[in-house]
Amino acid sequence: MRVAILGVGGVGQVSACEIVKSKYLQKLVLADISIGPAEELAAELRRETDVEIQVKRVDARDVSSVQSILTDIDVLLHIGLPENNFEVMKACLNTKTHYIDTASSGPQWLRKQLAWTDKFKAAGILGIMGLGCDPGFSNIAARYAVDQLDEVDEILIRDGDNSVVDYDGFCSFFSPQTAIQECLAKPNFWTADKGEQYLPTPFANKEEFEFPEPIGWLDCYNVEHEEATTLGETIGRAKGCKYVDFKYALHPDFVNTLKVLSYLGLDSDEEIEVKGVKVAPRDVVVTTMPKPADLAGKIHGYSSVGALVKGKKNNKRKEVYVYTIANHDEVYYKTEFQATIWQTGIPPVVAVDMIAEGLLTTTGCIPPELIDPLPFLERLKARGMTWDVIEKTAPLRQIS
Template identity: 30%
Template sequence: MKQNVLIIGAGGVAQVVAHKCAQNNDLFGDLHIASRTKSKCDAIIDSVHEKDAMKEKGTFEAHALDAMDVAATAALIRETDAGIVINVGSAFVNKYVLDACIETGAAYIDTAIHEEPDKICEAPPWYGNYEWKKRDLCAEKGVTAILGAGFDPGVVNAYARFAIDRMDEVKSIDIVDINAGSHGKYFATNFDPEINFREFTGTVYYWEDQTWKELSMFESGKTWDLPVVGPSKAYQSGHDEVHSLATNYPQADVRFWMGFGDHYINVFTVLKNLGLLSEQPVKLAEGQEVVPLKVVKAVLPDPSSLAPDYTGKTCIGDLVRGTKDGEEVEIFVYNVADHKEAYEEVGSQGISYTAGVPPVAAAILIAQGEWDTKTMKNVEELDPKPFFTVLDRLGLPTRMQIGGLGGEDKAWNA
């Protein structure tokens, strides 16, 4: 029996999820989307119908929901008879939506680690602070929960597993995320500014020599010469997938690198030094209390508004080093996505596309039984090959270079 799907969130990533669910609704039941602002959900559904994206005739309904209200979320899951919940709302709602899924038995998928609004960069491993505390309960109740099933985290976790499966021993995993596109704005973030900035204002945690180590943001950088996008400067950043990969592969060094241009770094540094990226409230002279980070978010362009004028490509991949038959080996597993092509297909830019396609692939695998784990899993704990097969079909093909960057380039299943 086909399972109904409830999408939570109404941003650029949710738009991609909605379109991809519609394009594959022959594998699902009824589709539903919910957010605090129902009109945003209505607009996404309208865009689905404008592009005639529904593969088969079917229901696609919008709902208003405060996803931090566990009882309301559980009630909506029951009302819609949703068997799969794709949570692409703010990371602030994760633990609440997960609780609602545990209460109702619906499968849960998210794309990031839960965050608390008043806390930045808690002690590692970050998954251990919230999600993993519910792992035993998921197993006890037979609830499928796939954590971090976006691109990074998500697909890059699967890339790591795929490369490691081809080795006898893994020594290091370097995840590299380069956006070589241009949105034409003076300054903007590619997804929720509040979440984006929080990633880079705290400590950079990475895993090396089987222990957690720390850096400051932009302290460690290097140039990576990646397929299609070419040489690009990237900096070590704290990121979700480092925390689960370090737990599942403790013998490997695990680092995350993200590309930044000088202009972004300059503006970011000014905002941070002025205290405008703080998550803590301040009182104005007139007596009002505001959170500086929320004020910055309010004046920046909405990430979803960037899509029409976005050009260029992204390249995201894993360089994995290890040994095979006593010899040193390197494998780079990656994807290249195009901003303009993403907009033409689903009305979102490439960053949203790469984040939104994978949770739909995960939902398809749950619906088909291959990833219906009846417990909580991070993506690297699952067989990556079915995932890659679906991603290939949905528009995010996986390639690899044997021998490391610049090595023999071929499809993952060649």
């Protein structure tokens, strides 16, 4: 199997370090518009493996640039900016290369990506949209939970972190661009009668949610996310699901900072002219923030992502919560990465495992929940990303 990773930031580095452990790997291409970090990583990996490793400068905004590295590649992991997904997908179509990304630029863009399914089927290739931790693991966890029930009422995706960080300024544990964009967008949710809808303002429907110990109770908010776009239709409706949403646990300081950025217009991605120079305000903010990979070793606490599915089994109320949890310090000790980007970089490698083993043979464009969950979750655990299940049951109450 010959694999290319486009985008060698923190998450891309995690995926690269993990996939070189695979016996099926014959060749690995590390591609980025800035090749310095990729060269350093390649030098480290060559000391650990005999697999051929190449480093290529690629501009993900340019189809021909991406296409230039795909002539003999079987699978491309696009772990760069979601705004370049379509250019990269087109390059994969032209070269008949399987495509996996970890996020979209928003629900409307995810729907457009999935609409390319006939093109991918005609090319005989697979495209998986949003296969990181969340989206990604969260979708597959939801599918596993739904499969345990006869009827489904709600699918709730929850992401929480109780960590403190050795940094005094504004920071994000994952892509700052993505964090600002999705947290300040109008949150989406899904209902069976009206489909996907949007709340009028960000940071809506605050609730306390109990994450697995030692995290415990955290304040969560509705946030725009891919899971609410697809889960209701793909796996929920057939079992009677009425509601799907996604909520983040966000620290009050993080929320207040984002509100100030929005009030000042500093969250905008539209360019303005400042002293004769055109610049997008959001780019300025992101430039002042540390890269998530640079926070490794500075974050102390636990990160958890899970899917809580409520419904019925054998005419009894039942809740199934499928989750993963990781300790930032332990992950750093073992891998030298922080837990959030590590949790994001492992799932796409597991999909490559399944393709290599002949367990993922479908073609077209799919969200992660259409992957068979059990073999995926088994291989995820084998890669060191553990997960667990909490089940709660109660007799069905009849109200007369």
